[in-house]
Amino acid sequence: MKITFLGATGTVTGSKYLVTSNNSRILVDCGLFQGLKQLRLKNWGKFPVDPATIDAVVLTHAHIDHTGYLPLLVRNGFSGKVFCSNATRDLCEILLPDSAHLQEEEARYANMRGFSKHHPALPLYTMEDAERALELLTPVDFEQETQIAEGVSIRLSLSGHILGASLVLLKDADTSILFSGDLGRPNDPLMLPPAIVRQADYLVLESTYGDRLHDPEDPEIKLADIINRTYQRGGLLVVPVFAVGRAQELLYFIQQLKAKRMIPDLPVYLNSPMAVDATEIFMRHADKHKLSGEQCRALANSARMVNSVEESRSLNEIRHPVIILSASGMASGGRVVHHIKAFGPDPRNTILFAGYQAAGTRGAAMLNGADSVKIHGEYVPINAEVDFISNLSAHADYSEIMDWLSHFTLPPRQTFLTHGEPVAADALRHRIEERMGWNVKVPEYLETVDLQDQ
Numbered sequence: 349m350k351i352t353f354l355g356a357t358g359t360v361t362g363s364k365y366l367v368t369s370n371n372s373r374i375l376v377d378c379g380l381f382q383g384l385k386q387l388r389l390k391n392w393g394k395f396p397v398d399p400a401t402i403d404a405v406v407l408t409h410a411h412i413d414h415t416g417y418l419p420l421l422v423r424n425g426f427s428g429k430v431f432c433s434n435a436t437r438d439l440c441e442i443l444l445p446d447s448a449h450l451q452e453e454e455a456r457y458a459n460m461r462g463f464s465k466h467h468p469a470l471p472l473y474t475m476e477d478a479e480r481a482l483e484l485l486t487p488v489d490f491e492q493e494t495q496i497a498e499g500v501s502i503r504l505s506l507s508g509h510i511l512g513a514s515l516v517l518l519k520d521a522d523t524s525i526l527f528s529g530d531l532g533r534p535n536d537p538l539m540l541p542p543a544i545v546r547q548a549d550y551l552v553l554e555s556t557y558g559d560r561l562h563d564p565e566d567p568e569i570k571l572a573d574i575i576n577r578t579y580q581r582g583g584l585l586v587v588p589v590f591a592v593g594r595a596q597e598l599l600y601f602i603q604q605l606k607a608k609r610m611i612p613d614l615p616v617y618l619n620s621p622m623a624v625d626a627t628e629i630f631m632r633h634a635d636k637h638k639l640s641g642e643q644c645r646a647l648a649n650s651a652r653m654v655n656s657v658e659e660s661r662s663l664n665e666i667r668h669p670v671i672i673l674s675a676s677g678m679a680s681g682g683r684v685v686h687h688i689k690a691f692g693p694d695p696r697n698t699i700l701f702a703g704y705q706a707a708g709t710r711g712a713a714m715l716n717g718a719d720s721v722k723i724h725g726e727y728v729p730i731n732a733e734v735d736f737i738s739n740l741s742a743h744a745d746y747s748e749i750m751d752w753l754s755h756f757t758l759p760p761r762q763t764f765l766t767h768g769e770p771v772a773a774d775a776l777r778h779r780i781e782e783r784m785g786w787n788v789k790v791p792e793y794l795e796t797v798d799l800q801d802q
């Protein structure tokens with residue numbers, strides 16, 4: 349067996365690993381590079397392997413940095429099956445068309461402004477490409493061995509990161525390799541903990557928080573403080589959210605705080621059609637998270653779901669305390685941008701960020717104290733309180749990763765650390781080598797390792 353690292357090396361995006369076993373070629377994850385321009389340009393380059401020669405794809409979970417390249421792979425000749433969990437399939441059905449829509453918008457914008465070197469600028473992929481990719485999705489059950497190509501099988505176990513997220517154990521006749529995908533946390537309020545793993549010949553492990561611990565402060569208490577403070581000023585709360593995962597978690601916390609009478613019974617609006625759909629998918633997969641049917645219904649009823657653009661616009665007229673959750677999570681686009689334009693100038697209001705803010709986004713600028721941000725070509729003053737809750741992460745921190753590794757009864761022959769900035773990956777390498785005496789490597793982009801030679 350051989351593995352080639354086609355992404356998520358030195359970065360947290362673009363996850364793609366090619367596994368070769370005899371005559372079979374499997375791609376594990378098919379993510380888009382995001383963030384810095386030199387990374388995004390990799391999406392446009394020639395794929396290092398002819399997609400037509402890949403037999404099957406396996407997805408660990410639905411996030412775009414693990415699935416968003418799939419439509420392009422399909423357009424360039426891949427026609428095999430794409431294996432994933434049922435919930436991942438359902439979430440891909442909303443996330444991949446949305447990604448295609450964003451690509452088409454970007455090309456349209458480039459043509460309008462004339463800043464592309466290509467005339468006309470073309471999207472990375474289209475809605476049609478995304479629809480073709482969705483047709484190849486082949487759901488498999490958790491904890492069941494499934495043959496996916498000649499001599500190769502997989503087994504999915506819960507990773508606890510988002511709904512449907514999986515650890516993938518891939519095996520041929522001689523060797524097994526476990527992919528952590530994104531590893532969740534042991535005590536998430538909504539997600540079940542990651543499955544305990546005792547053995548694998550090789551391990552590919554994420555390292556997003558390889559050098560950090562999450563803030564120990566209880567996010568529920570911090571959220572209550574922020575909501576109450578804003579309410580007392582007569583202001584309203586705008587929360588930019590990621591549609592899948594974070595939106596449901598925030599709704600859950602708000603509903604809990606209301607039930608405990610720790611905050612007033614304010615109206616809550618969930619203004620993102622994608623987040624509304626994701627909440628429904630969450631209810632459909634009741635055995636893959638901690639909430640009961642009743643709690644799920646309470647979650648869905650805890651907010652007014654906003655679908656239409658007219659309704660979304662009318663929210664901007666509100667002048668009394670409410671809570672508005674709206675995408676995108678970094679305020680880089682989507683409906684929340686209109687809310688920031690409407691509510692950012694009033695010092696009574698609060699804009700609350702609940703997830704990682706990448707460099708260059710409006711979210712990062714506001715958290716750094718920018719007194720204005722550019723929206724639709726004009727500078728909007730930000731006089732509202734700007735706040736951040738860090739302990740809502742869906743990724744294990746280094747201590748949680750080390751705890752998860754401690755269940756292995758035998759060290760893997762080699763552990764590969766990916767999906768982390770260079771400093772985070774190297775800090776985790778050092779920690780695992782020192783504490784556990786394991787053989788750990790941080791692979792390079794396009795590096796191939798022969799797993800028999802180890």
Ligand SMILES: [Zn+2]
Nearest residue numbers: 409411509530
């Ligand atoms: Zn993820």
